[in-house]
Amino acid sequence: MSTASPVKSTAVSAEGVWKAYGSGEAQVIALRDVSVQFASGAFTAIMGPSGSGKSTLMHCLAGLDTTDRGAVHIGDTPVTGLSDKALTKLRRDKIGFIFQQFNLLPTLTAEENITLPAAIAGAKADPDWLKRIIHTLDLTDRLTHKPTELSGGQQQRVACARALATRPDVVFADEPTGNLDTRSGAEVLRFLRTSVDDFGQTIVMVTHDPGAAAYADRVVFLADGQIVEDMADPTADKVIDKMKHFEELVAAAQGENA
Numbered sequence: 001m002s003t004a005s006p007v008k009s010t011a012v013s014a015e016g017v018w019k020a021y022g023s024g025e026a027q028v029i030a031l032r033d034v035s036v037q038f039a040s041g042a043f044t045a046i047m048g049p050s051g052s053g054k055s056t057l058m059h060c061l062a063g064l065d066t067t068d069r070g071a072v073h074i075g076d077t078p079v080t081g082l083s084d085k086a087l088t089k090l091r092r093d094k095i096g097f098i099f100q101q102f103n104l105l106p107t108l109t110a111e112e113n114i115t116l117p118a119a120i121a122g123a124k125a126d127p128d129w130l131k132r133i134i135h136t137l138d139l140t141d142r143l144t145h146k147p148t149e150l151s152g153g154q155q156q157r158v159a160c161a162r163a164l165a166t167r168p169d170v171v172f173a174d175e176p177t178g179n180l181d182t183r184s185g186a187e188v189l190r191f192l193r194t195s196v197d198d199f200g201q202t203i204v205m206v207t208h209d210p211g212a213a214a215y216a217d218r219v220v221f222l223a224d225g226q227i228v229e230d231m232a233d234p235t236a237d238k239v240i241d242k243m244k245h246f247e248e249l250v251a252a253a254q255g256e257n258a
Contacts (some may be wrong), residue, residue, distance in 0.1 A: 008039040010075070011170045011202040012061050017070035019056055019225075030056040032225040034070070038170070043196045043203040045213040047239065048222035049246065052204050054203025055174060061119065061204065062095055062172045063087045075169055092121050096163030096171035100178040102155045104147040104162075110154075111143035114161045125165045133161050136198075137191055160191055164201065171195075173205040177212055189215045210239035221246075 019031040030053045038044050038061075043253070049053045059065035061072055063079045066135045072079040074094050082090065097103075104113045118125040137157045144204055147155050154177065173192065177185030193215045195201040199223075205216065213219050214236040221229040224244055231242060 008041055010037045010073075011040040012038040012075075012204060014057070014061060014074045015066060015071045015073075016255075017054075017057075017060060017072065018068045019060060019065070020068055028252045029225050031067075033062065034222075034225070035229060036227060036230075038202065038204055040202050041196065041200045042218065043193060043216045044205070045103075045216035045219045045234070046204065046222065047208065047213055047219055047243070050208075052222040053225040054222045056225075058172055058204065058206050062097070063091055065187060071153075092117065093166070094169040096166065096168035098156070098159050098163045098171060098173040098176045100175040102147070102159050102179070104155055104158060106147050109144050109146055110139060110150065110158045113147070113158055114165050115138060116141075117162060117166050121166070123166075126167070129167065130161075130165060133164050137161050151184070152180050153187055156180060156184065156188050157191065160188060160195075164195060170202040170204060173203060175206055175208070177207070177209065185209075185212070210236040210243070213239050214220075227242070 013036070015035050017031050017034045018029070019147055020027050020029045022028055025083065034057060038079060046054045056065065056080070060067050063082065067080055070080070074090060077090060077094070079087070079090065106114070108116065114130070134143070139154070139157055139161060142150060142154055150158065159205055176188055176192070180188065189212055192203050192205065196203055199209060205212070207213055213234055216234060217232070219231045219234045219239060228246070229242060231238065
C-alpha cells in the first residue's frame with residue numbers, strides 16, 4: 001500500500017513556451033505558447049502526429065534545446081537561460097535519458113555503461129540502488145557483456161538502468177520502444193511503470209504507440225505545436241479513438257487561439 005501524499009509536486013514545467021526553426025517564409029513554428037506541468041512520481045506520455053512538436057517539447061524540457069520564449073523548470077530550477085556549463089550539470093545531476101537508439105558505448109561492458117554517468121560526474125552510484133535496478137531489469141547475468149553481445153531488448157534495459165543509476169529527478173524517454181520487437185518493448189515499458197510505482201520515479205515519454213501510452217498515468221496530445229488534449233488514465237483504445245479525431249481537436253484549438 002502506497003504511503004505517498006495524494007498531492008504531488010511538479011517535477012517539470014513549461015510556461016508559455018515558443019520554439020521556431022528557420023526564418024522568413026521557411027520558418028516552422030514547432031511549439032506555440034505551450035504551458036504544461038508534469039507531476040513528480042508520475043508517468044506521462046507525450047503523443048501527436050509527425051511534426052506535432054512532441055520531440056521538440058521534450059528536448060526543451062530536458063535542456064537539450066533552447067526556447068525562443070517562455071520558461072522551463074526542472075523542479076524549482078530554471079532551465080531557461082542557463083549557461084552551457086550549468087545545463088551540463090543540471091542534466092548530469094537531475095535528468096536521466098533513454099533514447100530510441102540505446103546510445104551505449106560499444107567498448108564498455110553493460111555494467112560500465114550503466115555506471116558511466118556517475119563516473120563522469122566523479123561520483124559513485126549507490127551500490128544497493130544499482131543492485132536493485134539491475135535485478136529488476138534482469139541484467140545480473142549480463143553485466144560483463146558488451147553491447148554487441150546483447151539483444152536489442154537487453155541493450156535498452158541497460159540504457160534504462162543507466163538512466164536511473166543516479167536517481168534523477170526525471171527520466172525523459174524518446175520513443176524508447178521504437179527499435180524493439182513487441183515482447184522486448186513490453187519488458188521496457190513494464191520496467192518504466194515499475195520504476196514509477198515502486199521507486200517513485202518521474203517519467204516523461206514521447207511515443208507514437210497507443211499501446212505504449214497505455215502504460216502511462218496520463219497522455220498529453222500535441223498537434224501543430226499546441227497541446228490539444230490532456231487524458232488521464234489512458235487505455236490503448238481511448239488513445240486510438242482520440243487520435244482518430246485529431247483534426248477536430250486541432251481545429252478547436254486554433255479556434256480558441258484565433
